[in-house]
Amino acid sequence: MKFLLLFEWLTAFSLFLLMIKGETMLAFCVLIFSFIYLFGLLESRKDPQRIRAHAMVGGIMFFVVAALTFLNDLARLELKFNLSRALLILLGVIGLIQARAVRKHFK
Amino acid sequence: MTIRVALCGNPNVGKTSLFNALTGMRQYVANWPGVTVEVKEGVRSWRGHQLIITDLPGTYSLLATSLDEKIARDFLLYKTPDVVVVIADALSMEQGLYLLLEILELEARAILVVNAIDEARQKGLVIDRQELSKHLKVPVVLTSALTGEGIQDLLDCIVSTASTEQKRVLFNFSDKTEKMIQQLAALIKAQVGEAASRWFAIKYLEGDPHVVERLSQLVLKSVAKPGNLKSQIARERYDHIQLIVKESIMAISKELSMSEAIDHVLTHKFIGIPIFLALMYLAFNFAFETVQPLSDFLEGTFSHLAELTKARLGEGMVTSMIADGILGGVGAVLAFVPNIFALFFLLGIMEDSGYLPRAAFVMDRVMYSLKLSGRSFMSFLLGFGCSVPAVLSTRGIPDVRERIVSVLSVPFVSCSARLPVYLLIASIFFSRNQGVVVFSIYVLSMFAAMISSLVLNRTLFKGQKGIFVLELPRYRLPSFRNLALYTWLRGKHFLVKAGTIIFISSLVLWALMYFPDPNDVTRSFAAQIGKAVSLVLRPLKFDWRASTALFFGVAAKEIIVSTFGMLFNTQGETLTEQLSQLFDPVTAYSFIVFVMAYIPCFATLATIKSELGTKYAVISVIYSFSMAYVLALAVRMIGGIFA
Incomplete structure (x- = not known):
């Protein structure tokens, strides 16, 4: 789980760097949500429930930000196909899948 | 027969949901405490009886500390409903039972409703209704306001409870406390009557400022000082409640619940506030930018209609009033309806x-x-x-x-x-x-x-500095019905304003701009x-x-x-x-x-x-x-x- 969180945090941080110039506010949202993964990495291995909690909430947040960005592009009729959009969609999709998978571990 | 029913319980246990389910009304239900700050009333006919149901603001006890709690307490004390339905949350019943014990001191005909029973089942909780009823000596109904489970049972129970003779069901405190309560109650009886004298005595010992003030003329200090047994009374009640809960509810496992897991992140010491700000930004960005094309379309439509009016009707006072006053004034405001609905939706x-x-x-x-x-x-x-x-x-x-x-x-x-x-x-x-x-x-x-x-x-x-004690509600997937209702009720307010105050103001403004x-x-x-x-x-x-x-x-x-x-x-x-x-x-x-x-x-x-x-x-x-x-x-x- 921690390996996945590390991958997602690195991807999210790269996304932040890619977006910072063009879409500053959205980039800061991505940075804040990437901290969810980062703090998950800092959780003790002895408590996997808390690590999973970070994976689940981080996943939901990235899905939300990806969905809203896609809707925004759609509304403006400006569907962008660049690296930052691809990374955002990737994080959103992985986030949704992992949130659905991880939620089974909670009551 | 008319039966007056009061719904009361702790904040956010589902009183308003239950009120809607019982009356068929559509009061907005929020997933946070303190939404109902005033008394709401609805009527329901059931098996030949007319039930007048009142939804009271949430309260943790009858020791009213805030205005909304005082509203609920005064209603129970002075309006004396025929049946009091006390609603407790199936997942955290202790505080609900505490309130019930207090209400029973008022010698009211009470029913305990254990709400959110569907969620309790999902979490592996088993609640023994008969065991609860046996200990509390009041009817117990298990409901889910969300699925409608138990609503008919509750209506039947209200009717049967209202027609039964009023029973005195009192919680017996320890000998020392009980003796003091009885001594005080005997002194108080002359002023407030026998029925509520015990309740007043307990509240006096708990230091309720309202009760202490009301009884200030009586010489009670020789028996006990006001507030003398506040913590003792609370402790004895909670000890009793713990025993009841232990007997009536199966224990649950120690795994993190979904709400606890989400809270672990969203209320995090370092990232809790940034996450909140980021989510607010996303919500506002959606309402202002994503929905903007719809607003632009509406603005263009009103502008086009104004031009059309001028072209069809020609110059003149009536044309100016319609085109500039109504379409220009009200239309300029209505163009923002999509933004406002989108914001309320999120x-x-x-x-x-x-x-x-x-x-x-x-x-x-x-x-x-x-x-x-x-x-x-x-x-x-x-x-x-x-x-x-x-x-x-x-x-x-x-x-x-x-x-x-x-x-x-x-x-x-x-x-x-x-x-x-x-x-x-x-x-x-x-x-x-x-x-x-x-x-x-x-x-x-x-x-x-x-x-x-x-x-x-x-x-x-x-x-x-103020002290903040808040019971965090469980997370739940927003229901589309509740969401649509929330958006509509909030957005409708804007539309009604556009059709009334803004419409009239626009006409007045137009006149002030048109003349002389x-x-x-x-x-x-x-x-x-x-x-x-x-x-x-x-x-x-x-x-x-x-x-x-x-x-x-x-x-x-x-x-x-x-x-x-x-x-x-x-x-x-x-x-x-x-x-x-x-x-x-x-x-x-x-x-x-x-x-x-x-x-x-x-x-x-x-x-x-x-x-x-x-x-x-x-x-x-x-x-x-x-x-x-x-x-x-x-x-x-x-x-x-x-x-």
Whole structure:
């Protein structure tokens, strides 16, 4: 789980760097949500429930930000196909899948 | 037969959901405590009986510490309903049972409803209804207001309980406490009658200020001092409740629940507040930018209709009234309906999912440094919708000082009525960063409310810091029905305003602009008013047109947009084109900052008056105007350096 969180945090941080110039506010949202993964990495291995909690909430947040960005592009009729959009969609999709998978571990 | 039923319980246990399920009404149900701050009534016919059902504000005990709790307590005490339905949450029953034990002291016919039974089952909880009933000696019904389970059983139970003889079901305290209660009750009996004397005796020992004051003429201090046994009584009751719960509910495992897991992240010490700000930005960005094409379409439609009217009807007073007054004025406001509905939709998701109380929780640290509590922050959050319910929600704040400070500060939080003004100005002067500019105003409005709290706390209302105790509701997937209802009820308020106050104001405004010279608006009555007001606002560089809009905007903030719609829609060019000549970007930003903070609308002022009195309504007008002036001037000066 921690390996996945590390991958997602690195991807999210790269996304932040890619977006910072063009879409500053959205980039800061991505940075804040990437901290969810980062703090998950800092959780003790002895408590996997808390690590999973970070994976689940981080996943939901990235899905939300990806969905809203896609809707925004759609509304403006400006569907962008660049690296930052691809990374955002990737994080959103992985986030949704992992949130659905991880939620089974909670009551 | 008519049966009067009172629904009571702790905040956020599902009273309003149950009320809706029992009566078929559609009161909005929120997933946070303190939503019901007044008594609501509904009627239901059942098996030949007429049930008059009253939904009371949530209360943790009958030791009323805040205004909404006092409303619930006084209703039970003085209106004496035939049946009291006490609702407890299946997942945290202890506090509900505590309230039930207190209500039983009033010798009321009570029913215990264990709500959210479906969620309890999902979490592996088994509740033994008969065991509970045996220990408490009252009927117990298991319900789920969400699925409708147990509602018919509850209606049957209400009818049967109302027709049975009233039984005295009392909780017996330890011998020492019981002896003291009985001694006091005997002394009190002469004044309040036998029925409630025991309840008054207990409340006296708990130190209830209302009861102590009422019994002040009786010589009771020889038996016990008021408040002498407050903690003892609570401890004895809770010990008893623990035993009942142990007997009636199967234990659950120690795994993290879904809510606990989400809370672990969303209320995190370091990232809790940034996550809240990021989510708010996303919500506002969706409402302002994603939905904007719909607003542009509506604006174009109204503009087109106005031109069509002029072309078909020709020049004249009636044409001007329809095209400039109604379509120009009301249309300019209605164009923002999609933004407002979208904002309410997303705020509804946050509220219904149970996230907003968490936001109050994470902000509590900040609020504490301002001598306020997270409870005030919840009122501030409600202010994003409308200041009127936000002011009303301060009833849940127990500390009078904190309540006054919150009421005076809530109007600074940007309500939805101000949104059309921000969007109009931002779309013209900051078209590339519209979302960021509007979001900055919302953040600034929250800061203004907090700064206001700090200023008031340091000057006029010095006192102790507020303590915040909040029971966090469980997270739940927002139900589409509740979400649609929330969006519609909040959005409808805007539509109703457009059809009434804004419509009438637009006609009045049109008349003031049309006369005495239809061809020269600068000589109109409205212009004369605006020119007089602009003398005060001149240092802010607001000319007579901006001053006119601000003057009439006191009635309702949307009128600022309709005033612009009429003032700038008379010379052929579009509103946007003409408005762009009115301000430079710095003045435009200081204008929206001024709108953000200046005088609350009439409806809010009326609410402040009814809640705190005329004095505070007047203080609110002067205070908010001064604050708006200072803020707008500061923006002008700082902006002037960078411009």
